[in-house]
Amino acid sequence: MDKERKLIIAGNWKMNKTVAEGLDLVAGIKRELNSVKEVDIVVCPPFTALSEVSKAILDSNIRLGAQNMSEQNVGAFTGEICAGMLKEFSVRYVILGHSERRQYQRESDELINKKVLAAHAASIKPILCIGETLAERESGAMQNVLLTQVRGCVASLTREQMEETIIAYEPVWAIGTGKTATSQQAQEAHAYIRSLIAKFFDDATARRVRIQYGGSVKASNARELMGQPDVDGALVGGASLEERGFADIVKNSI
Numbered sequence: 541m542d543k544e545r546k547l548i549i550a551g552n553w554k555m556n557k558t559v560a561e562g563l564d565l566v567a568g569i570k571r572e573l574n575s576v577k578e579v580d581i582v583v584c585p586p587f588t589a590l591s592e593v594s595k596a597i598l599d600s601n602i603r604l605g606a607q608n609m610s611e612q613n614v615g616a617f618t619g620e621i622c623a624g625m626l627k628e629f630s631v632r633y634v635i636l637g638h639s640e641r642r643q644y645q646r647e648s649d650e651l652i653n654k655k656v657l658a659a660h661a662a663s664i665k666p667i668l669c670i671g672e673t674l675a676e677r678e679s680g681a682m683q684n685v686l687l688t689q690v691r692g693c694v695a696s697l698t699r700e701q702m703e704e705t706i707i708a709y710e711p712v713w714a715i716g717t718g719k720t721a722t723s724q725q726a727q728e729a730h731a732y733i734r735s736l737i738a739k740f741f742d743d744a745t746a747r748r749v750r751i752q753y754g755g756s757v758k759a760s761n762a763r764e765l766m767g768q769p770d771v772d773g774a775l776v777g778g779a780s781l782e783e784r785g786f787a788d789i790v791k792n793s794i
């Protein structure tokens with residue numbers, strides 16, 4: 541597939557996998573995908589497995605991501621993990637503003653924006669998640685929701701930081717439900733998100749930003765989704781928990 545932006549496919553393991561299970565999974569992914577150069581491949585294990593998985597993927601084409609981090613750098617914030625701690629394990633990416641955190645931890649666009657800035661300050665690339673609920677889509681509020689989320693979460697980023705930010709469009713109604721957005725729905729939303737980046741930054745920046753689709757991505761729908769002009773990769777939950785499923789998504793996307 542001929543795209544000016546390199547595809548990036550990330551596995552979001554969520555609250556799954558012990559250290560031993562995580563090591564098994566990355567060993568399998570390494571075996572399956574060791575010759576792939578066309579796609580940036582990222583795994584995002586839980587914090588507890590970062591250290592061991594980091595060692596296991598040294599000298600491979602797999603990069604490490606975390607699933608969250610604090611907007612603070614150090615101090616009395618019980619239970620939190622900061623960017624500097626992630627850097628110890630060579631974490632290159634961090635998922636921020638996932639809809640599950642927006643829902644269960646009540647994360648706001650303002651807080652997510654602080655996290656995005658803190659990630660950039662530590663040279664960790666944010667995977668910034670946005671997306672509408674089913675009620676918002678059905679009431680015709682989708683564009684407004686995406687506009688508010690993008691504007692709030694990328695506020696005060698420089699152009700360079702924006703280019704290094706990956707946006708994950710994840711319609712909430714498609715996450716873990718088996719209901720994937722159609723490729724047309726995904727393309728439409730991605731093109732709209734790119735137009736917002738052009739509006740807030742400029743056309744050249746918008747052309748460089750990678751926008752992943754997330755929500756029930758699997759081997760059988762990856763090719764069609766990745767074939768859309770503005771879809772530059774995937775953020776994969778359920779199907780990333782099993783080596784074959786994840787590897788087939790990557791292979792089918794090339």
Ligand code: PGA
Nearest residue numbers: 715716755756776777778
């Ligand atoms: P899913 O999750 O692939 O299981 O729908 C995607 C995500 O939440 O990132």
